[in-house]
Amino acid sequence: MQFDRQKLSDSVLKKLYENLLLPRLIEEKMLILLRQNKISKWFSGIGQEAIAVGVTQALEPDEYILPMHRNLGVFTGRNMPFHRLFAQWQGTMSGYTKGRDRSFHFGSREHHIVGMISHLGPQNGVADGIALATQLQKEGKVTVVFNGDGGTSEGDFHEALNVASVWDLPVIFIVENNGYGLSTPSREQFRCESFIDKAIGYGMEGVQVDGNNVLAVYSTVKRLAEDMRKRPRPVLLECMTFRMRGHEEASGTKYVPQELLDTWAKKDPLENYEKYLVQSGVIDEGYIAAQRKRVKQEIEAGLETAFQENHPVAQTEQELEDVYAPFKQVVIAPASDKRSEKRFIDAISDGLRQSMERFDNLVLMGQDIAEYGGVFKITDGFVARFGKHRVRNTPLCESAILGTGLGLSVKGMKSMVEMQFADFVTEGFNQIVNNLAKTHWRWGQAADVVVRMPTGAGTAAGPFHSQSNEAWFFHTPGLKIVYPSNPYDAKGLLCAALEDPNPVMYFEHKLMYRSLKDLIPDDYYTIAIGEAALLSDGADLGIITYGMGVHWARQTLASMPQVQASLLDLRTLLPWDKEAVAALVKKTNRVIILHEDTLTGGVGAEISAWISEHCFRDLDAPVVRVASLDTPIPFAPTLEDNFLPKNRLIGAIETLLTY
Template sequence: MIRPTKDITKESAHLLYKQLLLPRRIEERMLNLLRQNKISKWFSGMGQEAISVGATYALDDKDYLLPMHRNLGLFTTRGVDLYKLFCQWLGKADGYTGGRDRSFHFGIPEKRIVGMISHLAATMPVADGLALASKLRDDRFVACSFCGDGATSEGEFHEALNLAGVWKLPVIFIIENNGYGLSTPTSEQYACEDLVDRARGYGLGGMKIDGNNIFEVIEAVTKAKKYALNGHPVLIEANTFRMRGHEEASGTFYVPDEKFEKWAEKDPIDRFEEWLKSEGLISGEEELEAIREEVNQQFLPHLDKALKAEDPVFDRQKEEQRLFAPSVLPQYPKAVTSTSEKRFVDAIQFSLKQAFDEDDRFLIMGQDIAEYGGVFKVTEGFLDQFGKERVRNTPIIEAGALGAAVGLALEGFKPVIEMQFADFISCGFNQIINNISKGQYRWMPPLNITIRAPHGAGVGAGPYHSQSPEGWFMQHPGLKIVVPSTVEDAQNLLYSALFDPNPVLFFEHKKLYRSIRNITPDRCTPEELGNAKIYRKGSDATIITYGMGVHWAQELAEDYTAKGLELEIVDLRCLAPLDFKTIKQSVSKTNRVLLLQEPSTTLGPMSELSSLISENCFKQLDAPVLRCSSLDIPVPFSPKLEKEYLADARLKEKLDELLAY
């Protein structure tokens, strides 16, 4: 029989019983609605209520909770608005995401709840970021992240645990080990005896508990919080069982009957009722039934109201406006008159320094960026100037660092993440396109996150240090994508990105770092992101490009001037938002357009631009829209091979083809 280690009053015992019972009663009703086709899906937490309820009961309202599919008891114990909760599951307009996402894919900032996404373990690094915010400000709260046994095989699980251990963060990770990842039993998921054994390898405290014993859960989480706040993060393995399918449609045919029989005897609600009776805290079945009816009345009116609530109405403008928060640019009372010569890399460093001087909410994370100053020395000297708390080396964990940035941004920090090379951004792809880009559209407040990524070829670095992945992100709304080509733009656009309240991917061409220089003011000038620039005026044809392509185009344009031809060069500067107005004006002026990009041809940024111009400017064209791109092969290492790979090798040929049409 379950038993608390400390005395508990009758009033407290009854309250705890109601908190355990509420999610169970709600679930029973939701399963009926599922059979009636009034909800589309249900992930049942029946039999696991003690973990969610016990953990939430043990924590304070200021502690963050990061739930998964089977943590309904977390929401009910923290006292969320039940009407909105039901509307969320029913896809109604009054739900927490207004019908934009389903089931438990939402968060409630005012309740300190950070919602899940379908990609398991993806919110675990977010807990690290929240915990780091607590540590930096000495706010004395913990972040408590939940996952199932299946998620413990995901890379972000390991990155999150490792980062928590290295940084000694006030974070608690709870594994709800319920025996199966969908249908795969734990015997086929991991080879260690217990999942909690992994805690030692990451320098975390570890606890293995009976997840169906609410008193054991409360005691463990209470201890874990004390340890975590003292610099010792904790991993808790809570053994439990999933009494229904992964979700209702999947069934339970793969589970032996004897397992259900064994775990039915450990049902957390039945055990709690037995304890209530044994301690004389309940008079009998009639009193239990009265409590059950009281719990029913706690939620049934809200459910009835939600069933009658309005469905969302699609408003395209409203939906698109949810992608970005309006930017408020810094204002300066007086212009700075001093100037200095800067290289491209100096301008980026200058911009970062100014922003860090002006706002102590900025911090930067990345590999080798502290004492070493980054592989390109952008952050050289930052550690001495801004301190180790704001200039933070990370382990090699792109996804972990990006997830932590989400947590920091939710707490009001302005994190900057440096990808050592843009090629490595693929390791953080999930965080960028599923957590960061979709966050505000779904439920999050604006995320002021800047991701810096040195990209580009021409330096003989081979296929894994030379890619231009900026186009990968253009089809994911919610991200701003900036690619400067000049020293002035490197300085001002990065500064603008840093203060933009939205997530920005900032690509810096490695070959430009130390190959171009210019005299610029000794203060950054902020501007709204998303404006293209006419880099060179002309009348005979337009070359639309960005980044290194601007320099290729300029060099060629000078040669054609001697032939009496004036080429106009449009520098996009931002791939998202895209300034199609400027593009259209230039195309309408010259009537011929060549689209130049460094990435390979297929599905590069210019593929989209070609479609837009063909659809919107067809009548203004005197020739087909042509593209000049790098080849559809990986970036070669040998300088001779690389030279022929790059778009620059075919630029004159393509331009002549356009002009001769």
């Protein structure tokens, strides 16, 4: 191994050595503890330390790094207290996730680190968002994100590189090419000879470096970062290395040919660098012994502190409270009585525009939303008013853009991501349910992202442009879901969603866009998230619904003047208004739950179960659900009409009243 110190001082060379020593000695200790059954799992980075160490030391302390399992040198290089790291691995309260997640699945704003989730690829989109924020805030910073060679096959990797290239984001995408994805060798993972070849396809620079040579990694990253701060752009950095132990310790290395292990053992990053420094007269054996003694003492002290803690005492209230980032909504009333007639679509546009004016850190992202104004023209004219830096056309990369929203949030910004159609959210499902929804509960990072979801049937658009998919997210703790049924609520709930630092799924029914209009306040205002609205007050029965169901119920009840019904518009599906539902049941004793989504597993099933558990004594009849058929949504208008529940509501009412 050839080391080129260039013009690096002895102090820099020593610092790199000390930072290589930290993760190696910690790992050696962890492997002992694993055999003693004192820790539960370990992902070893032995043999790859030079990458994490070289990268971290080359960056400025306030530049974000998004590491993975085998990047312990990032955490130690950012001077994380040993006792907190060890507590994290133990699952105790001093750890960064309060025992809620394991190993390196955490972040720390203090140390400018955002940890991974098990799905490997999504962190690349988050890196895009952090880098975008540094650009918008004119900070001149670089963001670095780590990938294993196996993880580069994931769609998130491709999407994030594409977005970074199109937007000239200063992200260094590191690929630690260690030859295996768990036990699967590279030849069964991909056909390219090297990853820098892929950079060509993304229109970005590709650089390859010996990942076991800490000086090569350090010098390369330092050079790239200095240039990227002045000339922002992404770079794909391939670090050639090898994993000397199993994917995790239980896996072992029996699938690796012994001669390959022997070859790479000779390229050990710590041993080779240590020999080089001794031969160069930078350090001596006494220095080495002293450093090893010091680090081992620090490790033992950290372990002593960490092992004094037991696993957390489970506190249900605390667990539930931490699902959402702290936020006490203050409902804002319009400043004046001035009102204008606006369609549903205009109300959404109005709320979005006024929120952009109110929050100068709010960024809008979506396909065709800039000059074109979006396929429904909701953001028409926004570019002229707010600029393309805040109203951003995106590639067809839903997952990367949702991750970008989280990255913006890490940097204290807000974002709105428009799904062109709610159906397309499947392309970004993982980012929503595993990243946005869980980030605050895991390590205290709010996900200040609103996802706009043009939804619903009635336009004969078929099974991929008409789905009501709110139930997909209703089951996910950490998300909020709003679903307005009228122009007034559409504006007020959107403004409220954009104020809230938590991830909010905002469903807007496409059929309402231009078919509904009302006099709504010209001023900015909000509606309380989590509060239902009682639209009519009758004692014969109660109908609980939301979205288009409100209008179907009104039409049906208008045709049945003999029925005096209470009609409750939920407006918010998560968290939903249990008090309002209980009051309705107590008053009417007969309840229908109506929604456009299919019957099985819909929102109505949960509400029905809750009523049965908590309001059984107030019921004079079974709770009735009226919903769409349990089929995909058909294209032909006649079939679509049969699919939807509106024509079945009158029969349900008649049956319930005669029970």
